[in-house]
Amino acid sequence: LEQAEVVIAAAKIKSIEINAKMVISVLDAGTNLVALAKMNDALLGSIDVSIKKAKTSALLQMDTATLTPLVKPDGPFFNLEHSNGGLITFAGGIVIKNSEGIVIGAIGVSGGSLEEDNTVAEAGAKAIL
Numbered sequence: 001l002e003q004a005e006v007v008i009a010a011a012k013i014k015s016i017e018i019n020a021k022m023v024i025s026v027l028d029a030g031t032n033l034v035a036l037a038k039m040n041d042a043l044l045g046s047i048d049v050s051i052k053k054a055k056t057s058a059l060l061q062m063d064t065a066t067l068t069p070l071v072k073p074d075g076p077f078f079n080l081e082h083s084n085g086g087l088i089t090f091a092g093g094i095v096i097k098n099s100e101g102i103v104i105g106a107i108g109v110s111g112g113s114l115e116e117d118n119t120v121a122e123a124g125a126k127a128i129l
Contacts, residue, residue: 001034003104003128004026004034004035006127007024007096007107007124007128008024008026008035008037009127010123010127011024011107011109011121012024012039013123015039015111015112015120018120020112020116020120021040021041021111021112022039022042022046022109022110022111022116023036023043023049023050023111024050024108024120025047025051025054026105026106026107026108026124027051027054027055027058027108029058031054031059036050036051039111042111045110046110046111049092049110050108050110051108052086052087052088052093053088053106053121054093054105054107055088055093055108056084057095057106057107058106061103063091063093063094063095064092064093065091065092065093065114065118067080067090068090070089071089091117092108092118093106093109094106094107094122094124095125096124097125097129098128107121107125108121109121
């Protein structure tokens with residue numbers, strides 16, 4: 001929980017800096033929700049999206065932005081987002097690793113543009129290193 005709070009605090013700072021209302025979710029490596037923060041005026045639909053972005057990253061141990069080209073109709077993982085109870089395969093989910101490079105969880109961010117979501121998620125994930 002303490003690490004998740006550090007991740008959320010860093011992501012929230014970046015979100016405020018870019019003036020975006022976000023929902024920030026942190027899951028452990030087993031995809032269990034550890035912490036969630038919904039900023040005032042963030043869209044309610046962003047709650048589910050942020051959790052699913054983090055879940056996707058944790059399950060596949062990769063950032064969701066990396067998956068985007070792989071899930072296109074001609075990609076090797078087309079329709080992947082329909083597996084595991086629903087995944088999100090666009091930017092905003094980032095794997096969180098410890099100092100040894102071991103995946104310890106993931107952050108999912110939703111509420112802005114995909115670029116903004118990814119920027120905020122990166123800021124949160126980097127707070128652990």
